Amino acid sequence: MATKHQFVDVKIPSGYSQDILDAIGSEIISVIRKRTAKNLDVDGEKFPAYSKEYAKSVDFKAAGKSKGDINLTLSGDMLANIEMLQAKRNTVRIGYEKGSTENAKADGNIRGTYGTPSPIKGKARPFLGISDDDLQKILEKYPVDSDNNDAELRAQAIKIANDKIDKRLKDVNLNELSSAEVDKFFTLSIGKKK
Amino acid sequence: MSFESDLKKFQDKIDKALDQLTTGDSLKSIGAFEAELIKRRSRLGFGVPEDFGPKVKFEPLAPSTIKARKKKQLAAETSVNKSNLTETGQLLNDIVAKIKGRETIIGHTKDRNKKIGAFHQEGGGNLPQRRYLGLAKEDLKQIKAKLQDNFNEILNKLFK
Numbered sequence: 001m002a003t004k005h006q007f008v009d010v011k012i013p014s015g016y017s018q019d020i021l022d023a024i025g026s027e028i029i030s031v032i033r034k035r036t037a038k039n040l041d042v043d044g045e046k047f048p049a050y051s052k053e054y055a056k057s058v059d060f061k062a063a064g065k066s067k068g069d070i071n072l073t074l075s076g077d078m079l080a081n082i083e084m085l086q087a088k089r090n091t092v093r094i095g096y097e098k099g100s101t102e103n104a105k106a107d108g109n110i111r112g113t114y115g116t117p118s119p120i121k122g123k124a125r126p127f128l129g130i131s132d133d134d135l136q137k138i139l140e141k142y143p144v145d146s147d148n149n150d151a152e153l154r155a156q157a158i159k160i161a162n163d164k165i166d167k168r169l170k171d172v173n174l175n176e177l178s179s180a181e182v183d184k185f186f187t188l189s190i191g192k193k194k
Numbered sequence: 195m196s197f198e199s200d201l202k203k204f205q206d207k208i209d210k211a212l213d214q215l216t217t218g219d220s221l222k223s224i225g226a227f228e229a230e231l232i233k234r235r236s237r238l239g240f241g242v243p244e245d246f247g248p249k250v251k252f253e254p255l256a257p258s259t260i261k262a263r264k265k266k267q268l269a270a271e272t273s274v275n276k277s278n279l280t281e282t283g284q285l286l287n288d289i290v291a292k293i294k295g296r297e298t299i300i301g302h303t304k305d306r307n308k309k310i311g312a313f314h315q316e317g318g319g320n321l322p323q324r325r326y327l328g329l330a331k332e333d334l335k336q337i338k339a340k341l342q343d344n345f346n347e348i349l350n351k352l353f354k
Contacts, residue, residue, distance in 0.1 A: 030346045033339065062237035062271040062278060064230075075238055076231065077332050080339040141353070153204045154353065160208055161215070161345045169334050 006106045007085055007095025008129045014090040015144050016151070023155035025084035025092045026162070027138045028130050032094070033079050035127075035134070039070045042129040047072070048122055072127055078105045082128070095128065211348045216296045220344050225291030225298035227340050231333050232300065232326065233286045237271050239278045242328040249330035252277040253322035279326055285310055286326075300327075 010028060012021075039047050047070040054060055055067045063074045073079060081102040086093040096103035108114040112124030130138075142151035214220055235241075240249040255263070255277045263274045269283035279285055288307040292299045302308045317323025329337070 026342060027346055029339075030343045033343055058271070058273045058276060059238060062239075062276075062280075063234050064237075064271075075235065075240075075332070076336050080332070080336040141350075149200045150353075153200060154349065156201060157204070157208045157211065157349060158346070161212060162342065164212060165338055165341045165345070169338055 003104045003107045004111070005095070005098045006103055006110055006128055007093050010092045010094060010130060010135065012090055012092060012135070012139065013144055016142065017155070018087065019155040019159055020142055020151055021087035021092055022084065023158040024138060024142060025087050025094060026158055027141075028092065028094055028135070029082050029084065031130055031134050031138065032082060032127060036079060037071050037073075041126050042131060043126075044131065046070070047125045047127075051123075070125075072109055072125060078102050078109075207352055211345065211352050214348045215341065215345050220348070221293055221296065221298065222291075224337070224340060224344070225293055225300070228298055228329075228333075228337060229289050229291040229300055231336055232329075233289050235330070235333065236286055236326040237278050237280055239276060240330070241325045242330040242333070244325070244328075246329060246334060247331055249332050252279070252324045252326075256320075277324070279314060279324060285314075 012024060016024070035042075035044075041047055050060075050065075050067060050070060055065075059074065065071075065074065081096060081100070082094060083097065084092060085095050085097075096106050106128060109125045110128055112119040112122075114120060114123065141154055144151070235249060236252075239252050241252050243250055255275065260274055263281070266281065268274070269280050271283060272278055272280040284304075285302075285307050288302045288304050289300065290303055292301075302311055311327065313321060314324045315327050
Protein backbone atom coordinates (compact mmCIF):
# COMPACT_ATOMS: atom_id res chain seq x y z
CA MET A 1 0.00 0.00 0.00
CA ALA A 2 1.28 3.45 -0.86
CA THR A 3 2.34 5.86 1.82
CA LYS A 4 -0.49 8.05 3.06
CA HIS A 5 -0.18 11.76 3.52
CA GLN A 6 -0.17 12.19 7.30
CA PHE A 7 -1.94 15.17 8.81
CA VAL A 8 -4.67 15.94 11.34
CA ASP A 9 -7.27 18.67 11.22
CA VAL A 10 -7.76 20.13 14.69
CA LYS A 11 -11.07 21.89 15.17
CA ILE A 12 -10.96 25.04 17.22
CA PRO A 13 -13.53 27.74 17.98
CA SER A 14 -14.03 30.34 15.28
CA GLY A 15 -13.24 34.00 15.77
CA TYR A 16 -9.49 33.83 16.14
CA SER A 17 -7.08 36.04 14.17
CA GLN A 18 -4.51 34.47 11.85
CA ASP A 19 -1.72 35.20 14.35
CA ILE A 20 -3.60 33.37 17.10
CA LEU A 21 -4.28 30.41 14.81
CA ASP A 22 -0.56 30.25 14.02
CA ALA A 23 0.31 30.40 17.73
CA ILE A 24 -2.19 27.67 18.61
CA GLY A 25 -0.72 25.52 15.82
CA SER A 26 2.78 26.05 17.20
CA GLU A 27 1.63 25.06 20.69
CA ILE A 28 -0.15 21.94 19.42
CA ILE A 29 3.08 20.83 17.70
CA SER A 30 5.04 21.35 20.93
CA VAL A 31 2.50 19.26 22.85
CA ILE A 32 2.82 16.43 20.30
CA ARG A 33 6.61 16.42 20.56
CA LYS A 34 6.67 16.56 24.35
CA ARG A 35 4.01 13.87 24.73
CA THR A 36 5.85 11.61 22.26
CA ALA A 37 9.09 12.12 24.20
CA LYS A 38 7.19 10.71 27.19
CA ASN A 39 6.37 7.58 25.11
CA LEU A 40 2.65 8.43 24.97
CA ASP A 41 0.30 8.36 22.00
CA VAL A 42 -2.54 10.79 21.21
CA ASP A 43 -4.81 9.15 23.79
CA GLY A 44 -2.15 9.08 26.49
CA GLU A 45 -1.52 5.34 26.01
CA LYS A 46 2.02 3.94 26.11
CA PHE A 47 3.50 3.12 22.70
CA PRO A 48 4.01 -0.57 21.91
CA ALA A 49 7.54 -1.85 22.57
CA TYR A 50 10.23 -1.81 19.91
CA SER A 51 10.82 -5.12 18.15
CA LYS A 52 13.76 -7.23 19.30
CA GLU A 53 15.37 -6.99 15.85
CA TYR A 54 15.20 -3.20 15.85
CA ALA A 55 16.55 -2.97 19.40
CA LYS A 56 19.51 -5.15 18.38
CA SER A 57 20.32 -3.11 15.27
CA VAL A 58 23.49 -1.03 14.97
CA ASP A 59 21.45 2.09 14.13
CA PHE A 60 19.45 1.67 17.34
CA LYS A 61 22.69 1.64 19.32
CA ALA A 62 24.29 4.34 17.17
CA ALA A 63 21.40 6.67 17.95
CA GLY A 64 21.86 6.04 21.67
CA LYS A 65 18.36 4.63 22.02
CA SER A 66 17.25 2.44 24.88
CA LYS A 67 14.71 -0.35 24.70
CA GLY A 68 12.51 1.07 27.41
CA ASP A 69 12.30 4.58 25.97
CA ILE A 70 9.90 4.37 23.04
CA ASN A 71 10.19 8.00 21.96
CA LEU A 72 10.02 7.54 18.18
CA THR A 73 13.38 9.23 17.82
CA LEU A 74 16.21 7.79 15.77
CA SER A 75 17.71 10.72 13.86
CA GLY A 76 15.20 13.10 15.46
CA ASP A 77 14.14 14.44 12.05
CA MET A 78 10.61 13.01 12.07
CA LEU A 79 9.39 14.92 15.12
CA ALA A 80 11.27 18.10 14.15
CA ASN A 81 9.47 18.14 10.80
CA ILE A 82 5.91 18.33 12.08
CA GLU A 83 4.51 21.47 10.50
CA MET A 84 1.41 23.56 10.54
CA LEU A 85 0.23 22.94 7.00
CA GLN A 86 -2.78 25.22 7.11
CA ALA A 87 -4.65 27.44 9.53
CA LYS A 88 -7.93 28.98 8.59
CA ARG A 89 -11.23 29.83 10.23
CA ASN A 90 -11.83 27.07 12.78
CA THR A 91 -9.33 24.46 11.65
CA VAL A 92 -5.60 24.05 12.14
CA ARG A 93 -3.98 21.36 9.99
CA ILE A 94 -0.88 19.77 11.49
CA GLY A 95 1.23 17.22 9.67
CA TYR A 96 3.96 16.53 7.15
CA GLU A 97 4.91 17.77 3.74
CA LYS A 98 3.28 15.42 1.26
CA GLY A 99 5.72 12.94 -0.28
CA SER A 100 8.55 13.81 2.09
CA THR A 101 10.85 11.26 3.71
CA GLU A 102 9.60 12.32 7.12
CA ASN A 103 5.97 11.81 6.03
CA ALA A 104 6.88 8.24 5.06
CA LYS A 105 8.47 7.62 8.46
CA ALA A 106 5.46 9.12 10.24
CA ASP A 107 3.12 6.98 8.14
CA GLY A 108 5.04 3.84 9.11
CA ASN A 109 4.67 4.69 12.78
CA ILE A 110 1.07 5.88 12.69
CA ARG A 111 -0.30 2.92 10.71
CA GLY A 112 2.29 0.43 11.96
CA THR A 113 3.49 -0.49 8.48
CA TYR A 114 7.22 0.22 8.79
CA GLY A 115 7.87 -0.42 5.10
CA THR A 116 5.56 -3.42 4.80
CA PRO A 117 2.45 -3.42 2.54
CA SER A 118 0.00 -3.73 5.43
CA PRO A 119 0.03 -2.73 9.11
CA ILE A 120 1.82 -5.01 11.57
CA LYS A 121 -0.65 -5.95 14.31
CA GLY A 122 -0.07 -4.13 17.57
CA LYS A 123 2.71 -1.94 16.19
CA ALA A 124 0.82 1.25 15.31
CA ARG A 125 2.09 4.26 17.21
CA PRO A 126 -0.40 7.08 16.59
CA PHE A 127 1.52 10.14 17.74
CA LEU A 128 0.11 12.79 15.41
CA GLY A 129 -2.82 14.59 16.99
CA ILE A 130 -4.02 16.07 20.24
CA SER A 131 -6.55 14.96 22.85
CA ASP A 132 -9.53 17.13 23.73
CA ASP A 133 -8.06 17.74 27.19
CA ASP A 134 -4.69 18.87 25.87
CA LEU A 135 -6.35 21.08 23.28
CA GLN A 136 -8.53 22.64 25.94
CA LYS A 137 -5.47 23.50 28.00
CA ILE A 138 -4.03 25.38 25.02
CA LEU A 139 -7.28 27.14 24.19
CA GLU A 140 -7.61 28.38 27.77
CA LYS A 141 -4.52 30.48 27.09
CA TYR A 142 -6.36 32.14 24.20
CA PRO A 143 -9.70 33.34 25.62
CA VAL A 144 -12.04 34.45 22.82
CA ASP A 145 -14.58 36.47 24.77
CA SER A 146 -12.31 38.39 27.02
CA ASP A 147 -12.03 42.03 28.04
CA ASN A 148 -8.27 41.85 27.90
CA ASN A 149 -5.88 41.17 25.04
CA ASP A 150 -4.26 38.06 26.49
CA ALA A 151 -4.86 35.88 23.45
CA GLU A 152 -3.51 38.37 20.94
CA LEU A 153 -0.55 39.23 23.16
CA ARG A 154 0.49 35.65 23.71
CA ALA A 155 0.22 35.06 19.96
CA GLN A 156 2.43 38.10 19.35
CA ALA A 157 5.00 36.75 21.81
CA ILE A 158 5.20 33.47 19.91
CA LYS A 159 5.38 35.28 16.57
CA ILE A 160 8.21 37.54 17.76
CA ALA A 161 10.09 34.57 19.25
CA ASN A 162 9.74 32.52 16.06
CA ASP A 163 10.96 35.44 13.95
CA LYS A 164 13.97 35.89 16.21
CA ILE A 165 14.74 32.19 16.25
CA ASP A 166 14.59 32.14 12.42
CA LYS A 167 16.83 35.17 12.18
CA ARG A 168 19.38 33.80 14.62
CA LEU A 169 19.54 30.42 12.95
CA LYS A 170 20.37 32.18 9.69
CA ASP A 171 23.32 33.75 11.48
CA VAL A 172 24.97 30.54 12.62
CA ASN A 173 28.65 31.24 12.65
CA LEU A 174 31.06 28.55 11.66
CA ASN A 175 34.55 29.32 12.84
CA GLU A 176 37.46 28.81 10.52
CA LEU A 177 39.01 25.41 11.02
CA SER A 178 42.70 25.18 11.59
CA SER A 179 44.31 22.60 9.34
CA ALA A 180 46.28 21.22 12.27
CA GLU A 181 43.44 20.62 14.65
CA VAL A 182 39.83 21.28 15.29
CA ASP A 183 39.55 23.38 18.38
CA LYS A 184 36.12 24.85 18.38
CA PHE A 185 34.23 24.47 15.21
CA PHE A 186 31.19 26.56 15.46
CA THR A 187 29.29 28.93 17.62
CA LEU A 188 25.61 29.55 17.60
CA SER A 189 24.29 32.73 19.11
CA ILE A 190 20.62 33.12 19.77
CA GLY A 191 18.66 36.05 21.11
CA LYS A 192 19.65 39.67 21.36
CA LYS A 193 23.35 40.35 21.67
CA LYS A 194 24.55 42.38 24.63
CA MET B 195 -6.66 49.39 27.96
CA SER B 196 -5.68 49.56 24.27
CA PHE B 197 -3.96 46.72 22.51
CA GLU B 198 -0.92 48.93 21.87
CA SER B 199 -0.43 49.83 25.53
CA ASP B 200 -1.04 46.23 26.54
CA LEU B 201 1.51 45.12 23.97
CA LYS B 202 4.09 47.57 25.30
CA LYS B 203 3.62 46.26 28.82
CA PHE B 204 3.72 42.77 27.47
CA GLN B 205 6.94 43.48 25.58
CA ASP B 206 8.89 43.37 28.84
CA LYS B 207 7.55 39.91 29.51
CA ILE B 208 8.38 38.78 25.96
CA ASP B 209 11.91 40.15 26.34
CA LYS B 210 12.21 38.29 29.62
CA ALA B 211 11.02 35.08 27.98
CA LEU B 212 13.50 35.51 25.10
CA ASP B 213 16.22 36.33 27.56
CA GLN B 214 15.53 33.11 29.44
CA LEU B 215 15.67 31.19 26.16
CA THR B 216 19.23 32.28 25.49
CA THR B 217 20.77 32.21 28.95
CA GLY B 218 21.37 29.89 31.87
CA ASP B 219 19.88 26.45 31.95
CA SER B 220 17.97 26.86 28.68
CA LEU B 221 21.13 27.71 26.71
CA LYS B 222 23.00 24.89 28.46
CA SER B 223 20.32 22.43 27.41
CA ILE B 224 20.48 23.75 23.83
CA GLY B 225 24.27 23.34 23.77
CA ALA B 226 24.01 19.79 25.07
CA PHE B 227 21.29 19.11 22.48
CA GLU B 228 23.53 20.36 19.64
CA ALA B 229 26.46 18.20 20.77
CA GLU B 230 24.23 15.11 20.98
CA LEU B 231 22.69 15.94 17.60
CA ILE B 232 26.11 15.94 15.92
CA LYS B 233 27.16 12.72 17.64
CA ARG B 234 23.93 10.97 16.70
CA ARG B 235 23.93 12.14 13.07
CA SER B 236 27.55 11.07 12.64
CA ARG B 237 27.02 7.69 14.30
CA LEU B 238 24.09 7.09 11.97
CA GLY B 239 26.54 7.63 9.09
CA PHE B 240 25.76 11.16 7.93
CA GLY B 241 27.91 14.23 7.53
CA VAL B 242 27.33 17.86 6.61
CA PRO B 243 27.91 19.82 3.43
CA GLU B 244 29.66 23.18 3.63
CA ASP B 245 26.59 25.27 2.94
CA PHE B 246 24.10 24.11 5.61
CA GLY B 247 22.43 21.96 2.95
CA PRO B 248 20.86 18.51 3.53
CA LYS B 249 22.96 15.95 5.38
CA VAL B 250 25.02 13.57 3.25
CA LYS B 251 26.04 9.95 3.70
CA PHE B 252 29.67 9.49 4.66
CA GLU B 253 31.97 8.01 2.03
CA PRO B 254 32.01 4.21 2.38
CA LEU B 255 34.95 2.56 4.11
CA ALA B 256 37.87 1.37 1.98
CA PRO B 257 38.11 -2.43 1.52
CA SER B 258 41.42 -2.38 3.45
CA THR B 259 39.72 -0.64 6.38
CA ILE B 260 36.90 -3.18 6.39
CA LYS B 261 39.44 -5.99 6.40
CA ALA B 262 41.31 -4.44 9.33
CA ARG B 263 38.09 -3.80 11.27
CA LYS B 264 37.24 -7.50 11.16
CA LYS B 265 40.10 -8.13 13.57
CA LYS B 266 39.25 -5.31 15.94
CA GLN B 267 36.98 -4.99 18.92
CA LEU B 268 34.52 -2.37 17.69
CA ALA B 269 32.22 -0.15 19.73
CA ALA B 270 28.56 -1.21 19.91
CA GLU B 271 27.55 1.84 17.82
CA THR B 272 29.21 0.54 14.67
CA SER B 273 29.79 -2.56 12.57
CA VAL B 274 32.55 -3.79 10.30
CA ASN B 275 31.10 -2.13 7.20
CA LYS B 276 29.52 0.96 8.74
CA SER B 277 31.14 4.27 7.86
CA ASN B 278 30.31 6.40 10.90
CA LEU B 279 33.62 7.68 12.27
CA THR B 280 33.40 5.11 15.03
CA GLU B 281 35.80 2.37 15.92
CA THR B 282 36.39 2.69 19.64
CA GLY B 283 33.92 5.56 19.95
CA GLN B 284 36.51 7.95 21.41
CA LEU B 285 36.28 10.64 18.73
CA LEU B 286 32.53 11.27 18.83
CA ASN B 287 32.23 10.65 22.56
CA ASP B 288 34.54 13.61 23.05
CA ILE B 289 32.22 16.19 21.44
CA VAL B 290 31.06 18.64 24.09
CA ALA B 291 29.27 21.97 24.35
CA LYS B 292 30.51 25.00 26.23
CA ILE B 293 28.60 28.19 26.86
CA LYS B 294 30.20 31.59 26.38
CA GLY B 295 27.89 34.53 26.87
CA ARG B 296 24.97 33.83 24.59
CA GLU B 297 26.84 31.42 22.39
CA THR B 298 27.13 27.69 22.39
CA ILE B 299 30.57 26.46 21.40
CA ILE B 300 30.82 22.88 20.26
CA GLY B 301 34.12 21.07 20.00
CA HIS B 302 36.52 18.42 21.21
CA THR B 303 38.35 18.43 24.53
CA LYS B 304 41.26 16.07 23.89
CA ASP B 305 44.23 16.93 21.66
CA ARG B 306 44.14 13.48 20.09
CA ASN B 307 40.56 14.01 18.96
CA LYS B 308 41.16 17.57 17.73
CA LYS B 309 43.86 16.22 15.42
CA ILE B 310 41.98 13.12 14.24
CA GLY B 311 38.84 15.23 13.85
CA ALA B 312 40.68 17.65 11.56
CA PHE B 313 41.89 14.78 9.35
CA HIS B 314 38.35 13.51 8.86
CA GLN B 315 36.87 16.96 8.47
CA GLU B 316 39.25 17.99 5.73
CA GLY B 317 40.30 14.68 4.18
CA GLY B 318 43.46 14.39 2.12
CA GLY B 319 45.83 11.75 0.85
CA ASN B 320 44.08 8.39 0.93
CA LEU B 321 41.55 9.58 3.49
CA PRO B 322 38.23 10.75 2.01
CA GLN B 323 36.67 13.85 3.49
CA ARG B 324 33.97 13.10 6.06
CA ARG B 325 32.68 16.43 7.33
CA TYR B 326 30.94 15.81 10.60
CA LEU B 327 31.54 19.07 12.42
CA GLY B 328 28.90 21.60 11.57
CA LEU B 329 25.20 21.69 10.97
CA ALA B 330 23.10 20.25 8.17
CA LYS B 331 19.71 21.60 7.16
CA GLU B 332 18.04 18.86 9.20
CA ASP B 333 20.14 19.73 12.25
CA LEU B 334 19.04 23.36 12.07
CA LYS B 335 15.43 22.23 11.88
CA GLN B 336 15.85 20.14 15.02
CA ILE B 337 17.47 23.04 16.87
CA LYS B 338 14.65 25.32 15.78
CA ALA B 339 12.06 22.84 17.05
CA LYS B 340 13.91 22.59 20.35
CA LEU B 341 14.02 26.38 20.71
CA GLN B 342 10.32 26.71 19.91
CA ASP B 343 9.40 24.02 22.43
CA ASN B 344 11.59 25.64 25.09
CA PHE B 345 10.06 29.05 24.39
CA ASN B 346 6.50 27.72 24.73
CA GLU B 347 7.50 26.20 28.05
CA ILE B 348 8.99 29.47 29.28
CA LEU B 349 5.83 31.32 28.21
CA ASN B 350 3.72 28.87 30.20
CA LYS B 351 5.76 29.60 33.31
CA LEU B 352 5.74 33.35 32.80
CA PHE B 353 2.03 33.67 32.06
CA LYS B 354 0.37 31.35 34.54
